[in-house]
Amino acid sequence: MTPRPVLKGTLYGVGVGPGDPELLTLRANKVLAEADIIAYFAKEGRRGTSRTIVDSLIGEGRNELPMYYPFTTERHVTDPVYVKETYEFYEASCATLDTHLRNGKCVAVLAEGDPFFFGSFMHLWRRLVPPHACEIVPGITGMAGCWSRANAPMTFGDDIMTVLPATLPADKLAARLADTDAAVIMKIGRHLGKVRTALTSAGRIDQAIYVERGTMSGEHIMPLADKAGDDAPYFSLVLLPGNGRRI
Amino acid sequence: MTPRPVLKGTLYGVGVGPGDPELLTLRANKVLAEADIIAYFAKEGRRGTSRTIVDSLIGEGRNELPMYYPFTTERHVTDPVYVKETYEFYEASCATLDTHLRNGKCVAVLAEGDPFFFGSFMHLWRRLVPPHACEIVPGITGMAGCWSRANAPMTFGDDIMTVLPATLPADKLAARLADTDAAVIMKIGRHLGKVRTALTSAGRIDQAIYVERGTMSGEHIMPLADKAGDDAPYFSLVLLPGNGRRI
Numbered sequence: 001m002t003p004r005p006v007l008k009g010t011l012y013g014v015g016v017g018p019g020d021p022e023l024l025t026l027r028a029n030k031v032l033a034e035a036d037i038i039a040y041f042a043k044e045g046r047r048g049t050s051r052t053i054v055d056s057l058i059g060e061g062r063n064e065l066p067m068y069y070p071f072t073t074e075r076h077v078t079d080p081v082y083v084k085e086t087y088e089f090y091e092a093s094c095a096t097l098d099t100h101l102r103n104g105k106c107v108a109v110l111a112e113g114d115p116f117f118f119g120s121f122m123h124l125w126r127r128l129v130p131p132h133a134c135e136i137v138p139g140i141t142g143m144a145g146c147w148s149r150a151n152a153p154m155t156f157g158d159d160i161m162t163v164l165p166a167t168l169p170a171d172k173l174a175a176r177l178a179d180t181d182a183a184v185i186m187k188i189g190r191h192l193g194k195v196r197t198a199l200t201s202a203g204r205i206d207q208a209i210y211v212e213r214g215t216m217s218g219e220h221i222m223p224l225a226d227k228a229g230d231d232a233p234y235f236s237l238v239l240l241p242g243n244g245r246r247i
Numbered sequence: 248m249t250p251r252p253v254l255k256g257t258l259y260g261v262g263v264g265p266g267d268p269e270l271l272t273l274r275a276n277k278v279l280a281e282a283d284i285i286a287y288f289a290k291e292g293r294r295g296t297s298r299t300i301v302d303s304l305i306g307e308g309r310n311e312l313p314m315y316y317p318f319t320t321e322r323h324v325t326d327p328v329y330v331k332e333t334y335e336f337y338e339a340s341c342a343t344l345d346t347h348l349r350n351g352k353c354v355a356v357l358a359e360g361d362p363f364f365f366g367s368f369m370h371l372w373r374r375l376v377p378p379h380a381c382e383i384v385p386g387i388t389g390m391a392g393c394w395s396r397a398n399a400p401m402t403f404g405d406d407i408m409t410v411l412p413a414t415l416p417a418d419k420l421a422a423r424l425a426d427t428d429a430a431v432i433m434k435i436g437r438h439l440g441k442v443r444t445a446l447t448s449a450g451r452i453d454q455a456i457y458v459e460r461g462t463m464s465g466e467h468i469m470p471l472a473d474k475a476g477d478d479a480p481y482f483s484l485v486l487l488p489g490n491g492r493r494i
Contacts, residue, residue, distance in 0.1 A: 003269060022250060022274035023385065025264070029273060077404065086494045114391050115400075122400040123494055129398070136395035138270065140385045144361050148383035151376070153362075153369040157324065158434075160423070161410040163402070176407070187405075247333045247370055 004135075006034040009101055011132050012108040013115035013125060015139015016053045019216030019235075023140045024057065031137055032057055035108035037100055039065040039093075041120050049235075050110035065100075065107075067093045090120075094127040101132045114139040118186070143184045146214035147239055150221050154182045156244030166191035166238075173198035182242030193230040195238055204240060212236040251382075253281040256348055258379050259355040260362035260372060262386015263300045266463030266482075270387045271304065278384055279304055282355035284347055286312040288367050296482075297357035312347075312354075314340045337367075341374040348379045361386040365433070390431045393461035394486055397468050401429045403491030413438035413485075420445035429489030440477040442485055451487060459483040 006012075012031045017023035024032075032038065032054060042048025048066065070089050075082040100107050111121040115136050125134065143163070147154050155161050159181035164173060166188045177183055177198055185195055199205040208224035213235050224238055253259075259278045264270035271279075279285065279301060289295025295313065317336050322329040347354050358368040362383050372381065390410070394401050402408050406428035411420060413435045424430055424445055432442055446452040455471035460482050471485055 017272070018385075020274070022277070023272050025270050025272055025387065026276060027267070027269035030269070083494060090494060114387075114395075116394050116402075117391065118402050118404075118406075122403060125400065126493070134398075136398070138265075138387045138391040138395040140272065140361075140387065141391065144364065144385040144388065147363050148361075148385040151381075151383070153372065155363075155365050155410070156369060157365075158412040158414050159365075160412070160415075162427075163408040163410075165405040165407070167405050168407075180409075246373070247330060247337060 006031050006106060007133065007135075008036075008106050009104045009133065010106055011097070011101060011125075011128055011134040012106070013121050013134065013136045014108045014110055015114045015137055016050050016110050016112060017140040018113060018142045018145025018214055019049075019053055020145070021053055021056050023145060023215060024054070025137060025139070028137045028139065029057060031108050031135075034106065036105040037063045037065050037107045038110065039067060039097065039107060040110040042066050042068055044068040044071070050112045053112070054110065065096065090123045090127065094124055097124065097128060098132070101128070111139065113141045117141050142214065142235070143186070143237060143239070146211040146221075146237055147241075149214050149219065150209050150211050150239060152209055152239050152241045154184075154239070155242045156246055159242035159244035161242065166195050170194045170198045170201070174201035177202035177204055177240065180240075181244055183240040185238040185240075187234075188232045188236045188238060189234055190232075192227075192232045192236075196224065196230070199224065199238075199240075207240055209239040209241070210236065211239060253278050253353060254380065254382075255283075255353050256351045256380065257353055258344070258348060258372075258375055258381040259353070260368050260381065260383045261355045261357055262361045262384055263297050263357050263359060264387040265360060265389045265392025265461055266296075266300060267392070268300055268303050270392060270462060271301070272384065272386070275384045275386065276304060278355050278382075281353065283352040284310045284312050284354045285357065286314060286344065286354060287357040289313050289315055291315040291318070297359045300359070301357065312343065337370045337374065341371055344371065344375060345379070348375070358386065360388045364388050389461065389482070390433070390484060390486070393458040393468075393484055394488075396461045396466065397456050397458050397486060399456055399486050399488045401431075401486070402489045403493055406489035406491035408489065413442050417441045417445045417448070421448035424449035424451055424487065427487075428491055430487040432485040432487075434481075435479045435483045435485060436481055437479075439474075439479045439483075443471065443477070446471065446485075446487075454487055456486040456488070457483065458486060
């Protein structure tokens with residue numbers, strides 16, 4: 001493909017990768033250099049992970065648009081208050097972005113990992129595209145950053161790989177883990193005890209690798225069996241490498 | 248993370264992404280600029296996809312090491328001749344790489360997509376590491392390149408995503424497709440007819456997106472239901488986007 005220009009009046013969903021700023025793509029770096037507005041999600045009063053990742057790549061004096069999440073982190077995602085406040089937040093964020101795009105601005109929205117693999121960017125995208133033009137700049141996913149750092153080749157030959165949210169019930173997790181070659185368990189957080197139970201039940205606890213803050217400062221990687229306690233931060237996941245064809 | 252130097256006597260597994268050279272990471276670009284030797288897999292007499300992807304990033308006069316696959320593409324992966332010739336090919340390739348590494352060279356091996364997500368690099372890695380130092384530079388996977396180009400957000404909320412090889416029997420494919428939120432079917436090649444049957448059986452044929460040569464020249468993207476015929480090249484896959492929580 002010939003290099004593409006960065007266009008006005010266009011929404012860019014920019015994957016900023018798993019944490020290490022060297023893991024942005026050349027395309028992402030170019031879009032960030034040329035965008036009129038750099039938008040990102042953050043908690044009120046924080047800079048946000050995606051914005052922090054690109055610190056070394058963005059100069060001073062840029063036009064930035066932080067989008068602060070409403071205070072709903074203590075609420076369950078099915079709680080009507082969570083749904084209402086989050087809905088209104090996305091609507092309001094999109095109204096602002098829509099105005100900039102209609103004014104011909106090039107707007108880059110930062111997305112941790114890849115814009116189309118989990119994350120909040122998709123909630124903006126589905127409101128704004130159409131009518132607006134958009135380019136998705138794929139990013140290195142958190143899981144790929146983690147398996148690279150863990151020295152864990154994930155899939156060989158005809159392996160099946162399953163990406164599972166740790167929010168699943170233990171019995172469902174165990175059944176899926178027993179019936180796949182490779183697996184990635186995302187969104188560990190406070191579910192680590194349940195994940196251990198499921199892996200043990202599936203007979204695979206000894207193959208599991210725990211990765212905390214992969215590619216970021218404060219990175220910790222260890223066999224899950226060696227991890228003390230069931231505390232895990234948001235940026236943690238469990239890898240179960242595949243066992244496919246080796247020659 | 249602070250920027251890391253590119254080191255001598257070290258093996259770099261460099262993900263070159265799905266095809267578009269702008270989708271290499273900044274880290275991959277730096278490693279390629281500084282490596283003493285750039286090694287890659289190719290068919291005899293061809294330049295190979297991974298080497299072609301980085302054409303615009305690598306200057307003249309570099310020390311290149313093509314590794315030519317034996318002529319086994321017409322044989323099945325379980326054929327003893329395939330296994331023997333492929334085994335000997337990896338052993339011989341690693342003997343050459345080992346010599347360069349022992350001589351203190353910085354060796355970059357190109358890997359299509361991501362080095363630890365399918366592909367041949369892992370067969371080198373498991374022979375060379377240890378004793379040699381290694382850094383895996385993750386790459387944008389083929390599937391991420393494809394879903395970005397297809398405007399297909401893949402996973403929302405607590406979606407489960409399953410990566411399936413098209414080589415599975417139709418009934419097993421259908422069962423997996425019926426029991427996951429999102430799916431990516433890899434290695435389509437001559438299996439497209441069977442993949443259609445499995446998607447139809449799972450009641451999901453109308454959600455499937457066919458992507459051929461995603462992010463490369465000659466890219467074609469369409470609903471699978473609209474694709475005429477069952478011919479598909481090696482670089483094709485089928486996406487089944489998830490249907491998780493939307494707010």
